[in-house]
Amino acid sequence: DYLELPEPELFELLHLHRRKIVQWFETAQGSYADFNAALRAVHRQFAMMETKLEEDVEVDVNGFYWGVLGDGVAGRYALVGTETKKTPRRVPIVSREDAEYWVEVDVQLLQVIIRGQHVQPLEAHMSEDRDVSTLLHVDPAKAATMQSAVILNLEAVQLRELVSRPFRLQRWMEFTGLPVIPDLYDRYYDLEDLEDEEEWVGALFEPVRRAFFVAPTCGDKDYAFYMSAEAAQAEATVAMLIGVHPKAPGQVYKEVVLFKHHRC
Known part of the structure; x- marks a missing residue:
């Protein structure tokens, strides 16, 4: 719907060019800048679809860097983390067991996989928080449409990873009471x-x-x-x-x- 192109034609186009696309990505691994520029463009497109932003709103994904999933299957790449000055300027290889990455792009299948329990709009108690809107430079109405991966749900804390921005959000619950003394301490x-x-x-x-x-x-x-x-x-x-x-x-x-x- 977003591309206004029937799915059969889209996948036929992918099938015709699949090998060349995968070969390009495999060759581009030698260039940290080219490799990340291509995958950041992919990330930007699906992030804009997920967040339902207007066409004139730019999603900044330049803070992320990508790596290769080293499972022996070409065309599978993972978002490793947030780029810093200390990030080595080479394309890293990560494994499926690594907890570092949380977004995977499979060029072979034209598929995006987001790790976490599930993806959902950012909850109101986070999107309406003044710190969130100030940090992300968005008004609360826009923040409410942002998609996030549910990383953690515990009694005392919730952890969300934004799909379109290089941020993790934590919400700590209000302290509600003291625990009862265990029988051991008598x-x-x-x-x-x-x-x-x-x-x-x-x-x-x-x-x-x-x-x-x-x-x-x-x-x-x-x-x-x-x-x-x-x-x-x-x-x-x-x-x-x-x-x-x-x-x-x-x-x-x-x-x-x-x-x-x-x-x-």
Whole structure:
């Protein structure tokens, strides 16, 4: 539809010139500039189709550089990353197992493959962000049409890779609450109750506790700390304590890790 050319005629044209196109790309690998110029032109075309931009809007893909997929099949090339001053001016060879590249162009099949879970328009909470529109020099309405590869979806963070620009966008979720204290930490920390084998725990932690976690330095009440039975083992060299905020009982507010041999 974009070329206003029937698909059968398009693929017939490709079939007639496929070998010459692949041979040109294979020969162009000797020239970093020519090789990348050709693939950047391809990238620019499919990026404009994906982002549904007007014809007079230029998509800047000059920040990317490409490499050869070294799987023994000619005509397969991958977007390696963002070009910097330290990027070697030679065409690299990458493998399918490499996590570095995320866009693949197969000249043999006239196919573009974008790695990631799937491709989708940039979500509103990212496209409408002022930093995004300022950095990309686009208004929020245009940013909302930009396609992105879904790289990561976790509870605390989302990661998107833009198809048309050399940028990755991260969105960190708002902190919603404290985790519950694990059952393992069932001993209340008290300097007088420590076993002989645990004296080093008190020697390391007590100065810190008195300096930062005792009222009135930390508020109206002292922080409570809990430890596990494993700290009492004679061979233990690492101890971990859980700190509880006076206003958030039963929840982890601080984690303290002590190293016996490092004295910290």
